[in-house]
Amino acid sequence: MGRWKPDTSGRLERAAFELYLENGFAQTTVQEITERASVTTRTFFRHFADKRDVLFVGHDELRERVAKTIAAAPPAWSATKAAASGLNIAAAALQISRDEAQDRRSLITATPELRERELIMFAAVAGTISEALIARGVEDRAARVVAEAMVAAFRVAFEYWGEHPERELPQLVDEALDSLKEAFAPFGN
Amino acid sequence: MGRWKPDTSGRLERAAFELYLENGFAQTTVQEITERASVTTRTFFRHFADKRDVLFVGHDELRERVAKTIAAAPPAWSATKAAASGLNIAAAALQISRDEAQDRRSLITATPELRERELIMFAAVAGTISEALIARGVEDRAARVVAEAMVAAFRVAFEYWGEHPERELPQLVDEALDSLKEAFAPFGN
DNA sequence: ACAATGATGACATCTGGTGTCGTGGCGTGG
DNA sequence: CCACGCCACGACACCAGATGTCATCATTGT
Structure with missing residues (x-):
C-alpha cells in the first residue's frame, strides 16, 4: 500500500x-x-x-491518431479526401463513447469559459491537419485554409450531433463536408 | 467641470x-x-x-455592418458570394486602421488567453453570418457550414496578414476564398 | 543499507473578478 | 429656483483560481 x-x-x-x-x-x-x-x-x-483542462484530456492523443491517419492515406488522394479520412477517425472515436462525449458537450456548450477552450482545441486540430497536409505536399496557405474549413465543418456537425444525439456523428460529418462541396462548386459563384 | x-x-x-x-x-x-x-x-x-475585453471593443459594431452588408446583397447572389461581400467589408475596415490592427494582432497571437477570446469573437461573426444567410433563405445547416468555413478562410488570411503586413487584407481574403473553391471543386474528391 | 527520485502536503501569496453600499454632481420636472 | 432621483464612481470586503517554495516520505535502484 x-x-x-x-x-x-x-x-x-x-x-x-x-x-x-x-x-x-x-x-x-x-x-x-x-x-x-x-x-x-x-x-x-x-x-x-x-479547472477547464480536466475536460480536455485525451484530445491530444486523438489528434495524433488523426495526423497518422492522414499521413497514411494513399498519396493519390486529394487533400480534402485525406483530411476527411482523418476527421472520420475522430468522429468514430467520439461516436464510440457517445454518452460521455455528449455529457461533456452539454457542459461545454453551456459554459462560455469552456467554449473558449473547446475552440482552442479545434484550432489545434486544424493546425495538426494543416501540417499533415503540408507533409503530403499541399502548398502552405492552401493547406491551412482547407484544414480550417474542414474542421469548421466538423465543428458544425458536432454541434448538430448535440441537437440530434440519435444520429451518427461520422455520417453528420460527411453531410457537412458535402454541404461544403456544394457551396463552393464552381457554378453559382 | x-x-x-x-x-x-x-x-x-x-x-x-x-x-x-x-x-x-x-x-x-x-x-x-x-x-x-x-x-x-x-x-x-x-x-x-x-482584462481581455478591452482589446475587443468595437467588434460588435463591425459585425453588425457585416450582417447588414449581407442582407443588402442582391438576392440573386449565391450564399458564398453574399457572405464574401460581408467579409470584404470587415477586411477593408481592418485595412484602414492597419497599424493599430496589426499591433493588436501581435498581442493576441502572442497570448494564449487572448487567442481564446479572439476565437470566440470569430465564432460570433460566423454565427452572425449564418443568421444572415438563413434570412436569405439558405437552409440552416448549410448556412452554418458555409459561414464557419468562410470565416475560417478569413481567419487564415488575417493570420497571413500578420506575417506579410505589406499585403492588403481584402485581397488576401479573396485568395483564401479562392483556395476554398479550388479545394472543394467537384473533381478530385 | 543508503542515496536519489518524485509525488504530495502544507503554507504563503498574488491577482482577477464580484457584491454592496455610500456619495455627490447632473438633469429633469414642478 | 428648488427638490428629487438617477447614475457613475469610490471604498471596502471578499472569494476563488493559480503559482512559488519547502518539507516529507514511500519507492526504486545501487
Whole structure:
C-alpha cells in the first residue's frame, strides 16, 4: 500500500466531471474537487493546467491518431479526401463513447469559459491537419485554409450531433463536408 | 467641470492598450491600468467584462455592418458570394486602421488567453453570418457550414496578414476564398 | 543499507473578478 | 429656483483560481 491512494489523476478527473455535471462548472470549486478526490488543491494544479483542462484530456492523443491517419492515406488522394479520412477517425472515436462525449458537450456548450477552450482545441486540430497536409505536399496557405474549413465543418456537425444525439456523428460529418462541396462548386459563384 | 475626468472608458482603453504593448498582457495588472487612468480597479470591471475585453471593443459594431452588408446583397447572389461581400467589408475596415490592427494582432497571437477570446469573437461573426444567410433563405445547416468555413478562410488570411503586413487584407481574403473553391471543386474528391 | 527520485502536503501569496453600499454632481420636472 | 432621483464612481470586503517554495516520505535502484 502506497503512501497515497493510487491514480490521483484519474480520481481528480472523475471527481471534477461528476461535480461539474451535478452542480455546473462555475459553481464547482477546485477545493470541492480535491476534497472528493482526497488531495490538496495544490495537487489539482499539478495534474491540470486549470479547472477547464480536466475536460480536455485525451484530445491530444486523438489528434495524433488523426495526423497518422492522414499521413497514411494513399498519396493519390486529394487533400480534402485525406483530411476527411482523418476527421472520420475522430468522429468514430467520439461516436464510440457517445454518452460521455455528449455529457461533456452539454457542459461545454453551456459554459462560455469552456467554449473558449473547446475552440482552442479545434484550432489545434486544424493546425495538426494543416501540417499533415503540408507533409503530403499541399502548398502552405492552401493547406491551412482547407484544414480550417474542414474542421469548421466538423465543428458544425458536432454541434448538430448535440441537437440530434440519435444520429451518427461520422455520417453528420460527411453531410457537412458535402454541404461544403456544394457551396463552393464552381457554378453559382 | 464634472466630478470626474471625462471619457473614463476611453482612458481605460488607451491605458490598457499602452501597458499591454509596453510590458505584455500577462505582466500588466488591472491595478496598473487603473492607476494610469486615474480610477479604481472596480471601475475597470464596470466598463469591461475582463482584462481581455478591452482589446475587443468595437467588434460588435463591425459585425453588425457585416450582417447588414449581407442582407443588402442582391438576392440573386449565391450564399458564398453574399457572405464574401460581408467579409470584404470587415477586411477593408481592418485595412484602414492597419497599424493599430496589426499591433493588436501581435498581442493576441502572442497570448494564449487572448487567442481564446479572439476565437470566440470569430465564432460570433460566423454565427452572425449564418443568421444572415438563413434570412436569405439558405437552409440552416448549410448556412452554418458555409459561414464557419468562410470565416475560417478569413481567419487564415488575417493570420497571413500578420506575417506579410505589406499585403492588403481584402485581397488576401479573396485568395483564401479562392483556395476554398479550388479545394472543394467537384473533381478530385 | 543508503542515496536519489518524485509525488504530495502544507503554507504563503498574488491577482482577477464580484457584491454592496455610500456619495455627490447632473438633469429633469414642478 | 428648488427638490428629487438617477447614475457613475469610490471604498471596502471578499472569494476563488493559480503559482512559488519547502518539507516529507514511500519507492526504486545501487
